[in-house]
Amino acid sequence: xxxxxxxxxxxAACISLFFAVLxxxxxxxxxxxxxxxxxxxxxxxxxxGWIMYAFPRHPYF
Numbered sequence: 001x002x003x004x005x006x007x008x009x010x011x012a013a014c015i016s017l018f019f020a021v022l023x024x025x026x027x028x029x030x031x032x033x034x035x036x037x038x039x040x041x042x043x044x045x046x047x048x049g050w051i052m053y054a055f056p057r058h059p060y061f
Contacts, residue, residue, distance in 0.1 A: 012041035 020034040 008045055009042060012038050012045070015041060 016034045016037040019037050020030040024030040024033045
């Protein structure tokens with residue numbers, strides 16, 4: 001696929017799953033930890049992309 005958003009979401013899901021399994025003991029805590037880190041990773045990527053859109057590298061091209 002050529003979608004950067006899909007790749008970002010897939011990467012965030014893999015990293016969130018890894019952290020949830022590694023650091024939490026119960027199933028409920030793993031699910032909460034997974035969604036917390038997933039939202040942090042995807043949300044921060046969109047915010048950073050929005051900030052970068054406001055300040056282009058070459059504004060006159």
